[in-house]
Amino acid sequence: MVNHLAIIMDGNGRWAEERGLTRSDGHKAGARQIGVAARAAMKAGIKYLTLYAFSTENWKRPEPEVSCLMGLIQEFAQSELPNMMRDGVRLRTIGRTGDLPLASRMALEFAIKQTEKNDKLTINIALSYGGRAEIVDAVNKVIAEKRTTPLTEADFVSYLYAPDIPDPDLLIRTGGEMRLSNFLLWELSYAEFYVTDTYWPDFTEETLADALASFGGRKRRFGGLNKK
Numbered sequence: 001m002v003n004h005l006a007i008i009m010d011g012n013g014r015w016a017e018e019r020g021l022t023r024s025d026g027h028k029a030g031a032r033q034i035g036v037a038a039r040a041a042m043k044a045g046i047k048y049l050t051l052y053a054f055s056t057e058n059w060k061r062p063e064p065e066v067s068c069l070m071g072l073i074q075e076f077a078q079s080e081l082p083n084m085m086r087d088g089v090r091l092r093t094i095g096r097t098g099d100l101p102l103a104s105r106m107a108l109e110f111a112i113k114q115t116e117k118n119d120k121l122t123i124n125i126a127l128s129y130g131g132r133a134e135i136v137d138a139v140n141k142v143i144a145e146k147r148t149t150p151l152t153e154a155d156f157v158s159y160l161y162a163p164d165i166p167d168p169d170l171l172i173r174t175g176g177e178m179r180l181s182n183f184l185l186w187e188l189s190y191a192e193f194y195v196t197d198t199y200w201p202d203f204t205e206e207t208l209a210d211a212l213a214s215f216g217g218r219k220r221r222f223g224g225l226n227k228k
């Protein structure tokens with residue numbers, strides 16, 4: 001059973017280039033697909049959906065592409081709010097979101113506050129997110145507290161961006177690349193991976209069904225010998 005699904009939404013650029021469109025057009029098409037994925041996830045009984053929307057490294061992309069993504073994030077938070085309220089979706093973010101432009105940040109903060117009591121599905125968007133940055137930020141919080149007693153793993157988790165969200169069970173990467181790209185380094189320790197060549201703008205309920213079927217056939221042992 002997948003309780004928490006994480007997705008690396010890759011392939012927007014290639015999807016657009018194959019159609020003679022701009023990379024920004026690809027991101028627009030990708031943003032539209034988030035609703036499709038969220039509805040499919042809800043139907044499958046998934047409670048948490050973490051989406052890699054913008055990495056700490058993505059700031060190095062050309063300015064028009066960065067601006068387009070920031071605009072799409074703001075638009076998503078504003079235009080999807082009525083749907084999230086209707087469907088019981090809670091919005092959260094992880095990452096160095098203080099780096100985002102004010103307008104995007106304000107739209108996100110408003111939607112996060114409005115949806116905080118919804119409990120059907122949590123959509124957790126990773127923005128200005130890096131797995132290494134998350135671990136470094138956690139260590140710096142420990143230092144700022146002047147804590148001197150040793151930490152357990154559970155103690156350490158309490159300093160991460162979303163300690164209340166359980167670890168992902170399944171990671172889907174679209175666009176065919178077999179790498180983690182600095183995503184949820186701590187949290188994905190025991191997740192199953194599913195890579196599909198499908199570009200993110202072509203992601204459908206069937207893509208999710210294929211991934212869930214693959215997950216259903218895996219034996220998760222968490223390092224031990226226990227059968228699932």
Ligand code: FPP
Nearest residue numbers: 009010011012013014030031053072073076
């Ligand atoms: C990777 O495609 C995708 C991204 C860097 C951004 C993902 C963003 C969205 C799906 C839309 C905006 C997000 C929200 C939350 C509204 P790529 O450009 O690396 O594709 P490529 O590998 O084919 O070049």
